[in-house]
Structures are given as structure tokens and as C-alpha cells.
Amino acid sequence: MKILVPIKRVVDYNVKVRVKSDQSGVELTGVKMSINPFDEIAVEEAVRLKEAGVATEVVAVSCGTSACQETLRSALAMGADRAILVETDAELQPLAVAKLLKAVAEREQPQMVICGKQAIDDDANQTGQMLAALMGWPQATFASKVAVGEGVVAVTREIDGGLETIELKLPAVVTADLRLNEPRYATLPNIMKAKKKPLDVVAAGELGVDVAPRLRHVRHAEPAARKGGVKVADVAELVNKLRNEAKVI
Amino acid sequence: MKTLVIAEHDNSRLATATLNAVTAAARFGGDIDVLVAGQGCDAAVAQAQSIAGVSRVLKVEAPHYAEPLAENLAVLAQRVAGEGGYRAVLVGATSFGKNLAPRVAALLDIAAVSDVVAIAAPGRYERPIYAGNVMVAVESDQPVDVLTIRTTAFDAAGSGGGATVEAIAAGPDLGLSRVLGRELSKSERPELGAAAIVVSGGRGLGNGENYHRLLDPLADTLGAALGASRAAVDAGFVPNDYQVGQTGKIVAPGLYVAVGISGAIQHLAGMKDSKVIVAINKDPDAPIFQVADYGLVADLFDAVPALTTSLSAG
């Protein structure tokens, strides 16, 4: 079974982002970029399925600028077998990414696609579901456990009330939640090996899909910062403030 | 102009998020239809009928809607949205809505807008990105928009309405997925996403036994819901549905009490719109104090029992 893992290059989760002074977007120059944390979990899951003899090949794919090659190399260093960059400098919204991924999936014919549940920059939480819709495949979002069976996959999902286990017919799309696994650190020898693994670059234009943005992000702003309040000396003062000043209890 | 709200329910009861979505739909200013797809869902339909501001309840019953699986529901919603001439399709930004809405949008060849916190006009929305550190104004000229609604940003619609009910034809059963089982947390406490007071615990509590020994009595005294940081959930103190944050639940109670939580941005993303924040942490430099209205620098193992005692003394 072949597994396709879409990965996104995002601002590192430790970075405190700043809005550009003209409000056109977020300042990205000179900012540390990393693989989206959920996508790291998706790669780990796919690699584990390969190590367990369930998967035969793990292909990482990213849509974006040539800088995404670096992100793909980190997926290769974790154990993906090869990588595909769908290259474009255009702004990609989730529907466009899903259409590009569909074109790649039609070429590659994977039995399973494992995405991250959301990208931590745009926080859209859409791409996997959209890809599943476009392919006509079932989907299991927010996965915390994946068990592949004969022609099916059982996925435990983190839902609002607790956990739910569903069974999907393969091929299917799964999106990874935080507790699916703990991704490994790439070792130095594997980072070296990753440099020699195949990385194909496909121009997005060649895939013949409409990637024009449907939405305009017209204005970015930092929300009004919450002002820190006061430190209280002890429990008695805290209770007094909550009762008589904030009046919340 | 008409809007369609997709109801989230378990056949017997609507999720509160549906009421928040109706309030958001009212911002469009036209008729509001609510789609209730289920099996044996008369109680949910009756509840939808009584929501103030709703014109019509579209009721669809079939065995393949007994469980809220995205594949069958999305195909149905695509048809209803296409035939109905709606300006927008709305659903609460819960695990149900986040799972379903993008799938509906893609079938309609429409871009979805996630986690909407404000609707200025049809086609003009606001949503948080980067864990709530940036708010972006989004404009759309699409014929129909598909939105998930951040529940903390819109009040729940009231009752007292009298919508008509229309039974409509079911969509196909695609047979792509099925539910094998569920493990739902049972609790007598208020629902985390809708509670007036939330008591949340982090890694500072050390283990699950401490978490419950210290926080259960405090929550009981306050009539509060219980929450947690990701670190506390990952370490197994409490189940996943307790997690507050960028990738957990978003809460905005009147009072949020953070105990042994450092205040990472991913955690703040889930609670910084709370009206009053209290932090108890032994580290005076913990970032949580930058957002706390009342900060108590103390060992939680002393402070929490003292707080519970003081509060229950009235």
C-alpha cells in the first residue's frame, strides 16, 4: 500500500508572528519556518505503517514555493521514500491545495492519504476533508489511532465528547491529531541519506487545475492585547477580589 | 436572501453550537432554514422548530443518517444547498462542523471560511489565524459561502419560535464509512464549551490523581466545568475532550481559573477571551500572568485547597 503525506511549510510554532504595517499579511521575511507539526505526526504515522510492513511506500508532497524543498527533505529524513514538490509562487487556499493534491493522487494512486488536521498558520482545518470530497473517498479527521485492515482502515477520532472509532473503505483520507504518535527526531545519518532521496518538482501549472484564490484576505490585525492584571498576595485577597471587584462568583 | 444552518444533534437533542450558528445566520438578515438529518430525530426536529428566528426545518430521516458521518451528510447538504438558493451554509465550529463543512464546500466547488467570529455583511467575515494572534478580514464574492461559526463569538439563539417542518427526500447511502464505537466522557458538570466558569489544570498538577483530588472539589464548589492544557492531556491526567487551546476547545467563560498552567500561546488561543482570568502558578515569570486579571504566585498544592475551603465557607 502506498501512502501519500501532504506537508506544509509554516511559521515555526515558537515564533510570535507580527502583522505587516500595511496589514496585507503576516511578516514572513527572516522568520523561522518548519514543517507543520501535525504533518510531522502524519509522516511519522506513515513511516511506522511502512516499518510494520503495512505500507510499501511513503510519498511526501508539498504545494508551494521552492523553499518547500527543505520541508520535504525533513520528511525524507524522517523516513519518507520520495517527495514531490508542486511548485508555485501563487497564494494557495485550501480548496486549491486540495485540487493540486487530487491531481497528484490521481497520478500516484495511493491507498491512503494522511494529512495534518490543520496547519498552524492559517488554522483552516479544511484541506484533508476537501481532498476526500474531491476524490469521493471517505475521511477520518482528528485521528488518534489508525489500524489498517483488509481493504479498510479503523480510525479512532478525537471528537468533542470524547473518542469515536469509525471504519473507512480504502482508499481514504485520514487527518492526524496531536496524540496519534510522537514523531521521531531525524538522525544525522538519515538527514544525510535524505539528501540523496528522489525529490521531483512539478510545476503547478502542468496539473491543469484552477488554483485562483476564491477569498480575499483584505486586512490583518493583531487583536487587542489583553492587559495583565494584578498579583494578589494570598487566597483571601483573591476571593475578595473575585467577589467584590470582578463579581464573578 | 436565505441561509441554511446544518444542525448538529444526536437525534434527541441539538448541540448548543447549532443555536450559536442560528444567531450567526441571523446576521445575514433573511430567512433561516435548519437542516436536521437523522433517524428517529423527532425530538431534535421539535427543538429546531422552536428556535427563535428559524423559518423552516428541513427534516430528512434515513437509517444512514443515524450517525453523523460526513460522507452521506455532505452529499445531502450539497443537494439542499444547491436547490435552495442559499447565500450561506453555516455550522458550528465543533468537531462535527469542522469535519463536515469543508467537505460540503469542496463538493460545491466553494472555498470555506473556518472559525468565523464576526459577520459584517454577507461575504464579509472575520476569523482568527495563527492561534488567534492575528485576526483577518475575509471577503468573498462567491454565490454561496460555507462557514463554520466559532461558538464563543455568537450567543445561543433563544426559543419561542414556531418554524414549519418540511420533510425532504434523503440522499444516497454511499456506504463508505461506519461507526464502530464511541467512548464519550460522562460528567455531571457543565459542558466545557458553554460553562460560565472553567477550572483548568496543567502539568503543574503532576498526575491525574492530584488533578482530581485538587480540582474536582474546586469545580464542584464553583459549579464549574473542568479543562486542561495539552501537557496534562498528553500525560494522561484527563481525556482528550478536556483540552483547551488552539487545537482543543475554545472557551470564553465569565471566569477561567488556570492552575499549574504556564500559558503557552497555543493554550492562550483557547481561553484568552474569557472575561476574568485567574492564574495560580509558583513561577512569578510564567507567561500566564501576562493575561491573568488576578495572579496568585503560590504552590498550587497549598493554594487550591485553601481556595476551595474559602469559597465553600461562603
Ligand SMILES: Cc1cc2nc3c(=O)[nH]c(=O)nc-3n(C[C@H](O)[C@H](O)[C@H](O)COP(=O)(O)OP(=O)(O)OC[C@H]3O[C@@H](n4cnc5c(N)ncnc54)[C@H](O)[C@@H]3O)c2cc1C
Ligand atoms: C505565498 C503565500 C502567501 C499567503 N498569504 C496569506 C495571507 O497573508 N493570509 C492568509 O490568511 N493566508 C495566506 N495564504 C494562504 C494560506 O496559507 C492558505 O489558506 C493555506 O495554504 C491553506 O490553509 P491551511 O494550511 O490552514 O489548511 P489546512 O486545511 O489547515 O491544512 C491541513 C493539512 O493540509 C495539508 N496542506 C495544507 N497546505 C498544504 C500545502 N501547501 N502543501 C501540501 N499539503 C498541504 C497538510 O497536510 C496540512 O496539515 C498564503 C499562501 C501562500 C502560499
Ligand SMILES: Cc1cc2nc3c(=O)[nH]c(=O)nc-3n(C[C@H](O)[C@H](O)[C@H](O)COP(=O)(O)OP(=O)(O)OC[C@H]3O[C@@H](n4cnc5c(N)ncnc54)[C@H](O)[C@@H]3O)c2cc1C
Ligand atoms: C501544534 C501544537 C498545538 C498545541 N495545541 C495546544 C492546545 O490546544 N492546548 C494547550 O494547552 N497546549 C497546546 N500545545 C502545547 C503548548 O505549547 C504547551 O506545551 C502546553 O500548553 C503546556 O502545558 P502546561 O502549561 O500544562 O505545562 P508547562 O508548560 O510545563 O507548565 C506547567 C506550569 O506549572 C507550574 N507549576 C509546576 N508546579 C507547580 C506547583 N506546585 N504550584 C504551582 N505551579 C506549579 C510551572 O511553574 C509551569 O508554569 C500545542 C503545541 C503545539 C506544538
